[in-house]
Amino acid sequence: MSGSGYSVGGSFGGSLGGGYGGGYQTNTQAGAASPSAAPAAAADLIVDTTTQTFVQDVIEGSRNQVVLVDFWAPWCGPCKQLTPTLEKVVKEANGAVKLVKMNIEEYPEVAGQMGVQSIPAVFAFKGGQPVDGFMGAQTEGEVKKFLDRIGVKIGPSDLEVMLEKADELRDAEGYPEAAQLYGGALSIDAGNVHALSGLAMCYLALGEKEHAKQMLDMVPEDKQDSQQFIAAKAALELAEQSEGLDDLAELRERVEANADDHQARFDLALALSGKGDKTGAVDELIEIIRRDREWNEDGARRQLLQFFEAWGFKDAGAVYGRRKLSSILFS
Numbered sequence: 445m446s447g448s449g450y451s452v453g454g455s456f457g458g459s460l461g462g463g464y465g466g467g468y469q470t471n472t473q474a475g476a477a478s479p480s481a482a483p484a485a486a487a488d489l490i491v492d493t494t495t496q497t498f499v500q501d502v503i504e505g506s507r508n509q510v511v512l513v514d515f516w517a518p519w520c521g522p523c524k525q526l527t528p529t530l531e532k533v534v535k536e537a538n539g540a541v542k543l544v545k546m547n548i549e550e551y552p553e554v555a556g557q558m559g560v561q562s563i564p565a566v567f568a569f570k571g572g573q574p575v576d577g578f579m580g581a582q583t584e585g586e587v588k589k590f591l592d593r594i595g596v597k598i599g600p601s602d603l604e605v606m607l608e609k610a611d612e613l614r615d616a617e618g619y620p621e622a623a624q625l626y627g628g629a630l631s632i633d634a635g636n637v638h639a640l641s642g643l644a645m646c647y648l649a650l651g652e653k654e655h656a657k658q659m660l661d662m663v664p665e666d667k668q669d670s671q672q673f674i675a676a677k678a679a680l681e682l683a684e685q686s687e688g689l690d691d692l693a694e695l696r697e698r699v700e701a702n703a704d705d706h707q708a709r710f711d712l713a714l715a716l717s718g719k720g721d722k723t724g725a726v727d728e729l730i731e732i733i734r735r736d737r738e739w740n741e742d743g744a745r746r747q748l749l750q751f752f753e754a755w756g757f758k759d760a761g762a763v764y765g766r767r768k769l770s771s772i773l774f775s
Contacts, residue, residue, distance in 0.1 A: 489534055490543045495551045501544045506569035510596050511542045515565045517549045522581040523564040525666075530566070533587045533598060540596050568594050603632050610642055619646040637663050641672035645679060653683050678754035686718035699728075706732050706739045710747065717751060722761025725751065730768050745769070 493501040493513075505511050514530055516523035527545065534543040548555045548563065558567065558574070567577040568590075576594050588598050600608070610625035623646040629639035640659045647656035657680060663673050689695070689711050698708035713728035729751075732744035748769055752762040 488542070489539065490531055491545070493544045493546050493551075495553050498544075498546070498551075498554050502569055503572050505542055505544070506572055509540060509542055510591070510594060511544055511569040513567045513569065514543060514545045515548050515555045515560050515563050515567075516545060517547060517563055519549075520563050525581045526564045526566075529582065529584050529587055533584060533591070536601060537591070537596060537598050540598075541591065570594065603629055603636070606632075607636075607638050607642070610639075614642060614646060614649075617649070619649045622646050635662075635664050635667070637667040637670045638672050641670070641676040644676040648676075648679050648683050653680065656680055656683075675754055675756055678750055682714070682717060682750065682754050686714040689715035689718065692716070692719070704735060706736060706744070710740070710744065713744075713747065722751070722755065722759070723764055726761065726765040726768055730765075730772060733769075733772055 491501060502511050502513055512530060512534070514523075514527060516527060530543050534541050546554060548560070555563075555565070562579055564581065565577065565579050567574045569575065576590070578590060582590070584601070585604070591598060606625050606629045610622045610629065613619075613622035613625065623643055626639045626643040626646065629636055630643070633639070640663050644656040644659035647653070647659065656676070660673065660676055660680065667673065668677075692712070692715055695708055695712040695715060698705055699712060702708070709728050709732055713725040713732075716722075716728065717725035726748065729744045729748050732739055733748075737745070748765055752759075752765060755762040
């Protein structure tokens with residue numbers, strides 16, 4: 445890493461624009477954008493700037509449109525993830541946003557004046573003033589939400605529309621149709637974690653665990669902290685746990701013969717989950733907790749949490765389970 449004094453992943457540094465001043469100040473008040481300004485040409489929407497051209501590119505430029513300033517350096521790994529995302533979003537904004545990139549390795553002065561201590565750091569300028577900012581790599585959706593917060597609305601991309609429709613079909617148990625859309629999304633973005641994870645969930649629902657595992661193995665390591673991947677991985681683990689537990693009648697008989705046979709009840713919960721009976725699975729685990737909260741080192745509660753992770757936060761079974769768990773833990 446360079447000895448520039450900037451770090452990757454640290455605090456944003458100072459209040460927004462708090463250290464910004466000196467020769468870059470102008471007298472025009474914020475919000476005085478020219479109403480007659482023509483939309484920027486596509487070639488002018490993404491530019492590199494220097495200390496000498498910063499005022500023209502950013503301060504003056506932000507009087508006509510929102511300007512995002514991307515402070516980056518060649519040695520910064522997260523910068524290499526964020527900059528292409530910023531460029532993609534800016535191109536979709538139809539001239540409403542301009543991206544100005546500043547290499548702090550070559551031009552450190554402005555970043556220093558603005559109190560930037562960590563990169564990547566992005567500032568939004570409007571009317572000649574910084575109005576908001578963020579630090580660290582962001583997803584495309586997060587960048588769009590950031591722009592929406594400052595008044596720039598960008599519609600969903602074709603990929604986002606496709607993934608949303610695929611999710612809706614999967615939620616409605618239209619797994620083959622959803623799988624086709626996830627596959628189409630992967631033809632656009634081969635490493636898309638949302639599509640790979642969604643396709644894995646479809647394979648699991650169709651009983652094809654090996655194909656599901658193959659999909660999850662394709663998710664890049666740096667994207668395995670996404671909620672979609674975590675949920676799909678948890679669902680795969682549940683499917684593997686429930687293997688060999690198909691005989692519900694036998695498990696029910698064991699529980700009826702001995703209500704304190706917690707292992708039988710635990711296995712019954714896994715089997716019920718594997719059959720799609722989420723509320724039934726929750727009820728069996730809640731009963732274990734009610735009878736012996738410490739059984740198997742809090743195993744029933746931990747299994748419930750894995751259910752919630754695999755099913756998704758908004759899933760009806762997860763909502764039911766959280767309510768039941770809260771009522772017994774805090775009663």
